[in-house]
Amino acid sequence: MAEYYGVTVEDIFNTMEERFRPDKAEGIDMTIGYDIAGEGGGKWTITVKDQTCSVKKGLASKCTVVMRMAAQNFVGLNLGKIDAVSIFTAGKVKIEGDMEAAGTSAKLFKRFKAEGAEEAEELIRLKCVPSIDQRFATGPIMGRFFAGLKERKFYANKCPKCGRVQIPPREICADCRVRCTEFVELGPKGNLLLLDICYYASPDPLTGEVRETPYAVAVVLLEGEGPVEKRESFTHFIKSSDIERANFGDKIRPVWAKECTGGFDDLLYFEIED
Amino acid sequence: MATHKEDTRYCFVQEGKMALPNQYFAGRVGSKFIISLRDKKKILGVKCNKCNKVFVPPREYCERCMSRLDENWVELSNEGVITNYTVVHYNDKHLPRKAPYILALIKLDGADTSFPHIVEGIEPNKVTIGMKVKAVFAEETTNTILDLDHFEPM
Numbered sequence: 001m002a003e004y005y006g007v008t009v010e011d012i013f014n015t016m017e018e019r020f021r022p023d024k025a026e027g028i029d030m031t032i033g034y035d036i037a038g039e040g041g042g043k044w045t046i047t048v049k050d051q052t053c054s055v056k057k058g059l060a061s062k063c064t065v066v067m068r069m070a071a072q073n074f075v076g077l078n079l080g081k082i083d084a085v086s087i088f089t090a091g092k093v094k095i096e097g098d099m100e101a102a103g104t105s106a107k108l109f110k111r112f113k114a115e116g117a118e119e120a121e122e123l124i125r126l127k128c129v130p131s132i133d134q135r136f137a138t139g140p141i142m143g144r145f146f147a148g149l150k151e152r153k154f155y156a157n158k159c160p161k162c163g164r165v166q167i168p169p170r171e172i173c174a175d176c177r178v179r180c181t182e183f184v185e186l187g188p189k190g191n192l193l194l195l196d197i198c199y200y201a202s203p204d205p206l207t208g209e210v211r212e213t214p215y216a217v218a219v220v221l222l223e224g225e226g227p228v229e230k231r232e233s234f235t236h237f238i239k240s241s242d243i244e245r246a247n248f249g250d251k252i253r254p255v256w257a258k259e260c261t262g263g264f265d266d267l268l269y270f271e272i273e274d
Numbered sequence: 275m276a277t278h279k280e281d282t283r284y285c286f287v288q289e290g291k292m293a294l295p296n297q298y299f300a301g302r303v304g305s306k307f308i309i310s311l312r313d314k315k316k317i318l319g320v321k322c323n324k325c326n327k328v329f330v331p332p333r334e335y336c337e338r339c340m341s342r343l344d345e346n347w348v349e350l351s352n353e354g355v356i357t358n359y360t361v362v363h364y365n366d367k368h369l370p371r372k373a374p375y376i377l378a379l380i381k382l383d384g385a386d387t388s389f390p391h392i393v394e395g396i397e398p399n400k401v402t403i404g405m406k407v408k409a410v411f412a413e414e415t416t417n418t419i420l421d422l423d424h425f426e427p428m
Contacts, residue, residue, distance in 0.1 A: 124300040124308050124417050130368060134290040143284030208293025263288055 002040035004075035009040045012078045012112055013055055016046060019110040020053035028108070030101050033059045033066035034074070041071040048108060065097035065105070078112045089210045090201055129208040141169045144183060150262035152254070154187045154222055154234070165224060165231045186231070187222035189273065192250040193233055194219045197243060216243045218270055220252055237269040246272060303332050303344050311421040315411045319385055321346045327386040331419075352409040353428065354382035361398040370420060374398050380407060380425055391419075395426035 002008065013034075025048055032046045045060040046053060059066065069077075073092055076082035084106070087093055095102045138146055141157065145168045148155035156165045157180040159173035165184060166174065173180050196217040201210045218238035224231050238246065239255065252270040260266040300308055303320070310318045319330035320343040327338070334344050359378035362369065376398050379388035393407060407425040415421045 121302070122305060122309055123302065124305040126298045126300070126418065127296070128298075129293050129295050132292045132294065134292050136288040136290065138284070138286055138288060140281055140284050143286055146286070146288070147284050203293070203295045205292050205294070206290065208295045262286070 002038075002071065004040075004072045005079050005081055007075050007079065007112070007114055009036050009042065009071050009074055011114075012075060013044050015112060016055050016109060017053055019112065020048075021108055021110060022051040022053075024107050025051045025053070028104065030064040030098075030105070031060050031062065032101065032105050033063035035059065035066060035068040036071050036074050037068065038071040041074075046105075048105075053108070063097060065095060065099070065101040067102060068094040068096070079114075080111060131208070139171070141171050141180075145169050146262045146264070146266075148185075149264075149266040150260045152188065152256050152260060152266075153185055154254075155183050156186050156222075156224070156232070158182045158184050163226065163230050165226065167222065167232050167234045184224065186224040186234075187254065189251065189253045190220040190222035190234070190270075192218055192238075192246060192248065192252050192270075192272070193221055194248070195238065195243065195246055212240065214243060215240060216246075218246075218252070220270055236267055239269050239271040242272045301334070303334050306347075307332050308417060308419065308421060311411065311419070312415045312417065315352075317350045317352060317382060317409065317422065319348050319350050319382075320344065321348045328384060329387050330382055330385040330389055348384070350385055351383035354380045354385070354407060354425075356393065356401065356403055356405045356407060357381045357388045358403060359393065359401055361401075376401050378407075378425070391422065392424040393426065394424045 029049050032048070034044045034046070036042055042057065043059040045056050045058060045063065047056070047060070069092060073082060073087055077084060077087065145155050154167060155169060156167035157169035158165050159176055159178065159180050160182065161176040161178050162173060164173060164175060165186070166180065167186055169180065169183065171180070172178060197214050198216065199214045201213050203209060204211050216238050217235055219233045219235050221228065221231065221233050238252070251273040253273045255268045255271050257266050257268055307318055310316050317330065318332060319328050320332040321328045322336035322339065322341055322343055323346060324341050325336055325338045327336070328348055328350070329343070330350060332343070332347070334342065336343055356378045357380070359376055361374050362371070362377055363374050365373045371392060376393040376396070377390055378393045378401070379390055381388040393401060406428045408428050410423050410426055412421050412423040
C-alpha cells in the first residue's frame with residue numbers, strides 16, 4: 001500500500017470513526033464522498049447523522065458534497081502538512097456540491113496522529129493582506145493615453161527627430177531624448193508577437209486575490225501608419241481561453257470594459273479575431 | 275528664464291489600491307514567546323550562560339558569542355523601566371493605536387536588553403526615562419506581540 005508522509009489513505013479512513021467528535025456534530029446531517037486518485041486511493045463515503053459517524057467504502061449515490069483529490073494531497077491535508085486554502089485555490093481539490101459542508105467536515109474530526117508520533121509543537125503564523133492606497137498623477141502625456149482609453153482608442157506619440165512611435169506615450173523619445181508632442185492613433189486591432197504564459201498563481205496586486213492560472217501577457221503590434229520598425233509593441237493580457245490556440249502573427253482585437261472611465265482597467269484583454 | 279506653460283488638459287489622478295498578501299512566521303522561538311504571552315501571561319526570554327546576558331524578546335543565538343540559546347529559557351518579571359521613548363504623532367491604519375501614543379523601549383527586571391512597546395495611562399508629555407512600568411495583558415488574544423497589550427506606569 002502506497003504511503004505518503006509514512007501514512008496510507010486507508011489509515012486515515014480506518015481511524016475516522018474513532019477520531020469523530022460528536023460534540024462538534026450537533027444538528028449536522030451530511031454525507032461526504034471522497035474520490036481519492038492515485039496509488040492507494042479509492043472511494044469512500046462518510047455519513048454524519050445524529051452525532052454519529054460511519055465510514056463505508058465506495059461512493060454513495062446521494063452525497064451532500066464530494067471531494068476529489070490526489071492521494072498524496074489527501075494524506076498531506078489530514079496530517080496538516082498541506083494548507084487547505086492554498087491547495088484549494090491551486091485547483092488541486094475539486095469540490096462538488098455543498099461547499100460549506102466541505103468546510104464543516106474538517107471540524108468534525110480530531111487530527112490524525114500516526115502511531116508513535118510526537119504531539120507537534122504549536123507554531124505561530126500570521127496571515128494578513130495590508131491594503132495600501134495609491135495615487136498616480138498621470139501628467140499630460142500618460143493622461144492623454146488614459147483619456148484615449150475612455151474613448152476606446154489607443155494614443156501613441158511620435159518622436160519629431162527619429163519618427164519612432166511610442167505606446168504608451170512618454171514625455172520624451174527614449175532614443176533621442178527630445179520632447180514628443182505629436183500624438184497618433186494606433187489600432188485598435190493588431191497582431192500578436194509573443195505570449196508570456198504564467199503558471200504561478202500570483203496574487204493580483206490590486207485585490208490581493210489569487211489569479212486564475214495560467215494567464216498570459218501578450219505583446220502585440222497595433223496597426224498604424226509608417227514602418228513597423230518605427231512602432232513600439234504594446235503589452236496587455238490575452239483572453240485565457242485563447243492561450244492554447246495562439247500563434248505568432250494572429251490577428252487580435254481589444255475587449256473593453258462595459259464602462260470605460262479613463263483608467264488602466266478600461267482595456268480588459270486582447271482576443272484572437274476569427 | 276522663460277517659463278514653459280504646460281498643457282494640463284489631460285492631467286488627472288488615478289486612485290488605486292495595492293493589496294499585499296503577507297505571511298509572517300514567528301519561528302519556533304518566537305512562537306513559544308507569543309504562546310506564553312497568550313496562555314500564561316508570562317514574558318519569556320533566553321539567557322546566554324557564557325555571556326551572562328538575558329535577551330528579551332528571545333532569540334535562537336547569542337548575538338555576541340553565537341551560542342545556541344533556545345533551550346535556556348528564563349521567565350521575566352512583568353515590571354521594568356523605560357530606557358527611552360518616542361511619541362507617535364501621526365495616524366496610519368497599520369499602526370496599533372491612534373496618535374498621539376507613546377512607544378517606549380522597556381527593559382524588564384532581570385533582562386539585559388530593551389524592547390519596544392506601547393505605554394498607556396500617562397500623558398505623552400509626562401513620560402520620563404527611568405519610569406517604572408508594568409505589563410498589561412490583552413483580554414482578547416490575537417496570536418501577536420499585542421497579546422501583551424501595553425505597559426502602564428506603576
